[in-house]
Amino acid sequence: MEQLSGGEMVIRALKDEGVKHIYGYPGGALLHIYDALFRQEDVQHVLVRHEQAATHMADAYARATGKAGVALVTSGPGATNAVTGIATAYMDSIPMVVITGQVMSFLIGEDAFQETDMIGVSRPVVKHSFSVQNPEDIPMIIKKAFHIAESGRPGPVVVDIPKDMTAPTDRFDYEYPKSVKMRSYNPVSRGHSGQIKKAMDMVLDAKRPVIYAGGGVIMGDASAELTELAQLLNVPVTNTLMGLGGYPGTDRQFVGMLGMHGSYEANMAMHHADLILAVGARFDDRVTNGVDKFCPTAKIIHVDIDPASISKTIKADVPIVGPAKHVLQEMTSLVKNSKKQLEKEAIDSWWQQIDEWRGRHGGRFRTDDSDKMKPQQVIEMLSKVTGGDAYVCSDVGQHQMFAAQYYKFNKPNRWINSGGLGTMGFGLPAAMGVKMNFPDEEVVCVTGEGSIQMNIQELSTISQYNIPVKVICLNNGSLGMVRQWQDMNYESRHSQSYMESLPDFVKLAEAYGHVGMKVEKYEDLEAAMTKAFAMKDRMVFMDITVDPFEHVYPMQVPRGSMRDMWLSKTERT
Amino acid sequence: MRHIISVLMENEPGALSRVVGLFAQRNFNIESLTVAPTEDSTLSRLTVTTFGSDKVIEQITKQLNKLIDVVKVVDLTEGDHIERELMMIKLKANGQMRAEIKRTADIFRGQIIDVTPNTYTVQLTGASDKLDAFIETLGTAHIMEVVRTGVSGLSRGEKVLSL
Numbered sequence: 001m002e003q004l005s006g007g008e009m010v011i012r013a014l015k016d017e018g019v020k021h022i023y024g025y026p027g028g029a030l031l032h033i034y035d036a037l038f039r040q041e042d043v044q045h046v047l048v049r050h051e052q053a054a055t056h057m058a059d060a061y062a063r064a065t066g067k068a069g070v071a072l073v074t075s076g077p078g079a080t081n082a083v084t085g086i087a088t089a090y091m092d093s094i095p096m097v098v099i100t101g102q103v104m105s106f107l108i109g110e111d112a113f114q115e116t117d118m119i120g121v122s123r124p125v126v127k128h129s130f131s132v133q134n135p136e137d138i139p140m141i142i143k144k145a146f147h148i149a150e151s152g153r154p155g156p157v158v159v160d161i162p163k164d165m166t167a168p169t170d171r172f173d174y175e176y177p178k179s180v181k182m183r184s185y186n187p188v189s190r191g192h193s194g195q196i197k198k199a200m201d202m203v204l205d206a207k208r209p210v211i212y213a214g215g216g217v218i219m220g221d222a223s224a225e226l227t228e229l230a231q232l233l234n235v236p237v238t239n240t241l242m243g244l245g246g247y248p249g250t251d252r253q254f255v256g257m258l259g260m261h262g263s264y265e266a267n268m269a270m271h272h273a274d275l276i277l278a279v280g281a282r283f284d285d286r287v288t289n290g291v292d293k294f295c296p297t298a299k300i301i302h303v304d305i306d307p308a309s310i311s312k313t314i315k316a317d318v319p320i321v322g323p324a325k326h327v328l329q330e331m332t333s334l335v336k337n338s339k340k341q342l343e344k345e346a347i348d349s350w351w352q353q354i355d356e357w358r359g360r361h362g363g364r365f366r367t368d369d370s371d372k373m374k375p376q377q378v379i380e381m382l383s384k385v386t387g388g389d390a391y392v393c394s395d396v397g398q399h400q401m402f403a404a405q406y407y408k409f410n411k412p413n414r415w416i417n418s419g420g421l422g423t424m425g426f427g428l429p430a431a432m433g434v435k436m437n438f439p440d441e442e443v444v445c446v447t448g449e450g451s452i453q454m455n456i457q458e459l460s461t462i463s464q465y466n467i468p469v470k471v472i473c474l475n476n477g478s479l480g481m482v483r484q485w486q487d488m489n490y491e492s493r494h495s496q497s498y499m500e501s502l503p504d505f506v507k508l509a510e511a512y513g514h515v516g517m518k519v520e521k522y523e524d525l526e527a528a529m530t531k532a533f534a535m536k537d538r539m540v541f542m543d544i545t546v547d548p549f550e551h552v553y554p555m556q557v558p559r560g561s562m563r564d565m566w567l568s569k570t571e572r573t
Numbered sequence: 574m575r576h577i578i579s580v581l582m583e584n585e586p587g588a589l590s591r592v593v594g595l596f597a598q599r600n601f602n603i604e605s606l607t608v609a610p611t612e613d614s615t616l617s618r619l620t621v622t623t624f625g626s627d628k629v630i631e632q633i634t635k636q637l638n639k640l641i642d643v644v645k646v647v648d649l650t651e652g653d654h655i656e657r658e659l660m661m662i663k664l665k666a667n668g669q670m671r672a673e674i675k676r677t678a679d680i681f682r683g684q685i686i687d688v689t690p691n692t693y694t695v696q697l698t699g700a701s702d703k704l705d706a707f708i709e710t711l712g713t714a715h716i717m718e719v720v721r722t723g724v725s726g727l728s729r730g731e732k733v734l735s736l
Contacts, residue, residue: 119587124598128641131587148641183736184583184644308635311628 004174006135007032007166008039010099013142015042016176019070021061021436022046023054027074028114029101032166046436046465048429049457051078055085056426056455057433059094059156060393063416064434066221068095068149068157075101076114079160080121084423086156087125091420092242093219095154097145098122105133105162118160127155132165136172143177152187153306154219188305191322191330199277199301199318200334206275206299207346208353209235212258212287215242215419216280216304216324223247223412225328226279232335234347236354238266240281242419245409250388255354256363259287260556261401264361264567267554269354271563273298280304280324283314284420293561303327361554361567363405372547373522375399375474379406382444382472385529390442391416391434393469395427395451398480401552403446425454431469432462442470442533449475449502449543459512462539470532471541473505476548484551488566509541520545575604576630577649577656577726579734580619580637584610588642592619595640601625601633605658605701605723616644616736622701622724647734649726656726659696660704661686663718666693670715681707692717 004012010033014022023046026034037045048054051073058069073082079100089096103112119129128148130141138161145157203209217226223246230237230253237247238258247254256263258270270276276298281287283302288294291313302309302316303324310319320327335341365376379402382390388408394400394417409415416434418426431445445452452473462469474480482497506516515538519528525544532540557564557572565573582588589608596603601623608619623633630648637646649656666674671693678685678695681703687694697707701724708716727734 120590123591123594129587133586182641185641306639308632308639312632315628 001173001175003171005032005036005166005168005171006132006138006161007036007168009135009138009172009174010142010161010166011036011040011043012174013139013176014070015040017142017146019043022070022072023048023057023433024072025051025054025074025078027078027101029075029103029163030072032163032168033072033099033101033161035168036166045072047461049460050455051081052085052425053429053432053455053458053461055082055096055098056088056423056429057436058096058098059085059089060416060430060433061437062089062094062096062154063430064391064413064437066219066413068097068146068154069433071096071098073098073100074114075103075118076116079116079118083122083125086122086158088418088421088423088426089156090125090127092215092418093154094156095149096156097142097149097159098156099159099161102131102160102162104164106164108162118158122158125156126158129158129160132159132161135165135170138165139174139176140180143180144182147180148185153309188322189326191303191320191327193330195318195320196327196330197334199320200331200338201340202299202301202318203233203275203277204335204338204340204342207343208273208350209233209275209277209342210269210273211235211237211277211279212240212270212281213237213243213246213279214240214281217243217246218412220280220305220324222280222324222328225325225332229328229332229335232332233342235342236269236351238262238270240287240419241404241417243281244404244415245412248410249408250410255358257404258562260289261405261552261554262556263363263405264554264565265354265357267556267562267565268357270295270298271561272353276300278302278304279328282309282312285313288313289556289562289564290559295562365553366568370547370549373520373525373545375402375476375546375550376406377522378472378474378525378544378546379403379446381525381529382446383407385526385533386442386444390414390444391431391438393417393427393430393434393443393445395445395447396422396424397448397451398476398484398550398552399446399448399451399474401481402474424451427451428455428458428469428471431471432458432467435467435469436465445469445471447471447473448480449473449477449505450479450499456508459509459514459539463513466537468535468537468539470539473541473543474546475502475505475543476546476550477502478548480548480550481552487551505541505543509539514539514541516541516543518543518545574624575650576623576625577654577724578621578623578634578637579647579649579726580621580643581611581645581734581736582617582619582640583642583644584615584617585642588617589619591640591642592621592637595636596621599632599636601629605721607723607725618734620723620725644736645734647728649728652732653729654726655729656700656724657698658701658704658724659698659722660707661694661696661720662708662716663692663694664711664715665691665717667691674711674715677707677710683707
């Protein structure tokens, strides 16, 4: 049998797992592993400029492909810098394997140089973690790490490896395990048929049904199944922030995103529904608004792979634990074979009501209250120029909500954002992670002048690996979402939400060897954007000046029901 | 309401910290916790007593089940069960209190397991409320030290928590 050192086993196991790229940053505890990396060509390493970016790149790769991304970071500060990225993936249930170096095993606990208890530090934000105690265990631990990260409700897994476990002088038999079996971990592979039948009986009795679908449809590869069932039933579909693209955004049955900044029609439909079919969504606080006032007339069917998500905040009338893909398939076949169908008259009048709501607000925004460009106009233009077909990787803030509202996603896995944790600085490395794996696709980072500066150093990584992403920076000179809350709740006292001394982003991009463009007038936008996207092999940073006074609407009134919304600065439901 | 939750988990380093961490992280309450390996040394059995509404208890059992190291979880208070806790209590035992403590310990079926000229140490086993009652009966004035193991328990009859 082949003899490998622990360090070589790490890299070989990744290769055997089918990993093409890993994202990382070397350091003392990883030197043996980096040496093993140097002596092979199968696994390509991407050297980031900050470990947080490595985790976001791995995370975005996973969001775009459904397969676990891999980050490699050293002990101590390398590991702690990765924690934000791990927490980001954890909150959004993204499969990721993060390999962290650790000090020599005999030094653990002695406050050695660059020692951090990474298992302890990361514990609340991982699906699981492993600490390598014997080098022979490395192949099985890595196999288990991928299995756990990718199956069931996905999530990040940390593998902490003390330096002496990777010593080049100690060699062991290497065989990568073909399968893994764990008595304590058996994720469900199908939903309970009785529950599914009960649920569909209820659906077919409904007069005002809504499908509320989340990120579980994206990561569960169930977009086609969701679309088929929804169209078979002719019922409205709303997506969560994490679920956008799970149902075609330009389809008539799509009523938009729901929740805090959801569309008027989506939130109204939810509030008035008599049945909610929730699939791969978790009724989080940004969706439900006040839980005591949530959808008073609705019966709730909740499909989720994670039993702990069901009835956590909102009690489900029919809980179904199972993978979205399988459950939706079974639901579709039940409907196809059922004599009972939805009552046509009821559904027609439900649609009439929804279309009326859609007509009343329909995502309009004013362009006449300022001579500045509106951020919404930029996103609409982006949607137009990219044909609604780009991978859009967003940072966090107003621009994220505008992108979610105005970019029409027709395909899953194309909207990539930090929904749960809301991590500023996510967008740029995320775009890089996607572009490296889909070099022929358009990959955009939608950001603001606040978020982009949280991982701006990655412009250097982009130069090194020539990753021609496009950055659309909606520059309003302030932390827009913070400012909006201050306008609405703190009598416009803009405490620390204004950034003085912004860099000249055009020159900054150029300093890193990229193309910088500044756009200040809407008349120039289309030409500039078209030009930017025509530069296929260049990274282009578009610094776009937008109205600093614009707010994101609709916005739910805190602790109200789904239908309690501000529709503009002056208009309330 | 008080619940006794029994957890069968892998006897791995760090497994206990995941359980304890979960309770802290999700704002669940722990009244007592006890853990030791079982007859199968690869498995540990952990018993935790906690208070919470039905909704909270449902979340506790679900979240525990989600931990990768956890093999099985059961809420013992859902059915007939037996619970025991062991207490060792060191008491000032002078003058007439010496006889009084002995009598009370006998009534509670406790045993005096250490004796010095001025102290008795009593060992007492039972449900938690029995141990509470013993403390209440003797009064805190005489108590020097109390140590309790926390609750252990299992279901009555044929029902078992095993692989």
